[in-house]
Structure formats: C-alpha cells, structure tokens
Amino acid sequence: MLEVRKLACSRGDHCLFSELSFTLDSGQIMQVQGANGSGKTSLLRSLCGFLMPDEGEIVWRGENIRELDEEYYAEMMYLGHLNAIKDELSGLENLQISAGLSGVTLDEKEAMDALRRMGLKGREMLPTKVLSQGQRRRVALARMLVNDAKLWILDEPLAALDVGAVALIQQLIAEHLARQGMVIFTTHQPLIVDGIDVLNLNLS
Amino acid sequence: MKKSTMFGLLMLVVRRDLILAMRRRADVLTTLIFFVMVVSLFPLGVGPEMAMLRKMAPGVLWVAALLSSMLSLGRLFSADYLDGTLEQMMLAPQSLSMLVLGKMAAHWVVSGLPLVLMAPILGLQFDMTGEALVVLIIGLLLGTPILSMVGAIGAALTLGLRGGGVLLSLLVLPLCIPVLIFATGAVDAVTSGLNITAHLSLLGAFFVMALVFTPWVTAQALRISME
Numbered sequence: 001m002l003e004v005r006k007l008a009c010s011r012g013d014h015c016l017f018s019e020l021s022f023t024l025d026s027g028q029i030m031q032v033q034g035a036n037g038s039g040k041t042s043l044l045r046s047l048c049g050f051l052m053p054d055e056g057e058i059v060w061r062g063e064n065i066r067e068l069d070e071e072y073y074a075e076m077m078y079l080g081h082l083n084a085i086k087d088e089l090s091g092l093e094n095l096q097i098s099a100g101l102s103g104v105t106l107d108e109k110e111a112m113d114a115l116r117r118m119g120l121k122g123r124e125m126l127p128t129k130v131l132s133q134g135q136r137r138r139v140a141l142a143r144m145l146v147n148d149a150k151l152w153i154l155d156e157p158l159a160a161l162d163v164g165a166v167a168l169i170q171q172l173i174a175e176h177l178a179r180q181g182m183v184i185f186t187t188h189q190p191l192i193v194d195g196i197d198v199l200n201l202n203l204s
Numbered sequence: 205m206k207k208s209t210m211f212g213l214l215m216l217v218v219r220r221d222l223i224l225a226m227r228r229r230a231d232v233l234t235t236l237i238f239f240v241m242v243v244s245l246f247p248l249g250v251g252p253e254m255a256m257l258r259k260m261a262p263g264v265l266w267v268a269a270l271l272s273s274m275l276s277l278g279r280l281f282s283a284d285y286l287d288g289t290l291e292q293m294m295l296a297p298q299s300l301s302m303l304v305l306g307k308m309a310a311h312w313v314v315s316g317l318p319l320v321l322m323a324p325i326l327g328l329q330f331d332m333t334g335e336a337l338v339v340l341i342i343g344l345l346l347g348t349p350i351l352s353m354v355g356a357i358g359a360a361l362t363l364g365l366r367g368g369g370v371l372l373s374l375l376v377l378p379l380c381i382p383v384l385i386f387a388t389g390a391v392d393a394v395t396s397g398l399n400i401t402a403h404l405s406l407l408g409a410f411f412v413m414a415l416v417f418t419p420w421v422t423a424q425a426l427r428i429s430m431e
Contacts, residue, residue, distance in 0.1 A: 088227040101216070
C-alpha cells in the first residue's frame, strides 16, 4: 500500500537520511525511531507531501503521491506537533471544522459524542483557550474518531497526555488496525498495542 | 458522517474565518478606523478649499484603502500557519486553491467591504457629488476584492518571515497600481462628464483575471512557504 523507495532528505546542507526504503501494508503499524534531530518529523512531513524529498519516491497504491495529490489526501490523516485548533472557537466548533477540512461533514451530535469519548464531557462548548494543554491535545486527537482515512500519520501523538488518554489512544489505534487501517508514528513514550507487532524503523 | 463537497468546503472556510473575525473584533475595527483616520486627516491638512478637495478625493480614498488593506493582509495566513491549521488545509481532499479562494472571500468581507460601506460618508467630507460617489463605490466594489486576492499572493510568499509586513507592502503595492489608476480615473471621468465604461471594464477584467489566477498562484506560494 504505502511504499517508500530510496528516499533521501536533507535540511540545509545536513543530510538526514538517504537510501531509505520500506513498505507498509493494511493492518500494519510502524514506529519511526531515532534521536532528536534524526529526521523523524521530516520523514513524516515528506509522507504528507509537505517536503519535497531530495531523491526517491513515495508510492501509494502503486502511484506517486505527488501525482495522486487529492486522492491520496482523502485516504490519509496527519496529526502533527501543532494541534491546529483555534483558541477562540469551542472544542465542538474546532472538531467540526477540522473534520470538515478533512472532507467529512459532522453534525453536532457526532462531534459531541467524539469529544465525550475523548474525556471532554462538559467542556465541549468552552473556548479552547481556557482548556489545559492536555485537553487541547485531546480536542485535536478527537479527529481520530471521526474520519475514515486508511493511513494515519501521527507525530508524537502522546505528547502532553495523561495515563488515561494514552490508554485511549492505544485503544483507538488497535481499533483502526483491526479495520485494516495503517499507522505510522513517532513517540518517545512506549506505545503498546495488544496482540500486534509494531514494525520498527530506526533512522540513526 | 457525510462527505463534503468542494463548495461545502469553500463555505466552511468562509464561515470559519468570519466567525473568527467576529470573535477578534478589535482586528477588524483597527483596519477600518485606520482608513477613516487617514482619509479624515487630508481635509484637515490641506485646508477647506472645496475645488481642491473634490479633485483629490478619489485618490486619497483609494490610497487609504490600499494602505489599510496592507494592515490586515499580514494576518491572512499567519495565524493558521502558526497553529498548524494551514498544514491541515493542505491535506484537505479538495484543491488548496478552493480553500485559498474561501480565505480571500472572507478577508474581503472583513476588511474590504467595510471600506466600501464607509467610503460614501467619507466622500462627503470632500464634497464629492452624488454621481462621483456612485462611481467611487462601483470602483471600490470591483477593486477591493482585487486587493485581497493579489495581496494573498504576497501574504503567502512572506509567510513566516521576520519583518514580513513591510516586505508584503513592497511586493503587493506595485501590483495594485493599475487598480488605483483605473478606479480613480473612473471618478475623474464622471466628474468631467466623460464616459466611464472603459475604466470600469478594465477594472472588471482585472477582477476576473485575479479571480482565475490568484488562488492557484497563492496555493503554490503556500506550498513553497511550508517546506
């Protein structure tokens, strides 16, 4: 499904990685490992098409993602370091808008249910600027509940989350894999999905 | 969960930007007040000679509109860039140009339309005739969206740069000179009893050109800025 062929990426004059090849199939999960600055985020951003790789190509269902463009974007979801939520909007509005941008129209009930499952009951209508860092992250991660993307690209999904939320994210990833989804992620915290082997990709 | 259409996505972006503008009303008002202030300073500065004021009115109003639209352009993409929303817009399963067009439209409603509505009142300070005011409004209605659209290219190119605001003005203002010439020319023409269709047709042509090309160019510029 997702195939990376001889990818090379550099930032400035510094070469982060080269000759990187791997494939990821339905139902598989891959953790990208490496020290700070080893190019984990750059790899994930290349997979999103934000960064133009120096060499090599990224192939989705047999076609280069540059050519697929919107067809590829319809099948993937990216959650980065940045939460992409607006301080002035409530959790509910934020979720409806971010789902809308990913091509899914949510009615109020669906969005409320997703936020409640993320542990934000009673805070759906508050402007997100009054929420804590972890709660804001939960609003951003609620998108995992309301999309039908096949490929999830998660950059440090567990940052700022408490133990309960980490368990919930692990459960959501397990459900996604059970639906034959695919996940590629980075984390500095252990992320254990029961009964599934996590593929490892070491960048350093 | 329903799939959204291209038009649905466009409307989503417009509505979102308008809601955000409503919640950050100070930003909108500063642009408008700046416009009113600059225009009002001229009659005070050059004295109350009616003939001279009438002559300079369209130019003053248009230059003030250009400058005040520069104030708000810097914010067009920067907030979305900083909080990561722009990344998500690029990953939307519809063309980025459509989303950009939505942002341009919202920007015009928030920072262009208030100027158009305010202009006739300010025009009275310059003793403009009713006929001249009507042409001024038509010119502004056609011209201010061009400022938002052309300005968006500059905003996208200077995204994330330090001191981007000044650079933005240097990039965009020269491109707006034709709009300034033909929009003020139309008012001059009507006051001297000439035909205005040529001026307004050219403005309309600029508008259509901008509508077709600027969303695409801006989307490409945003992709470059994201790297």
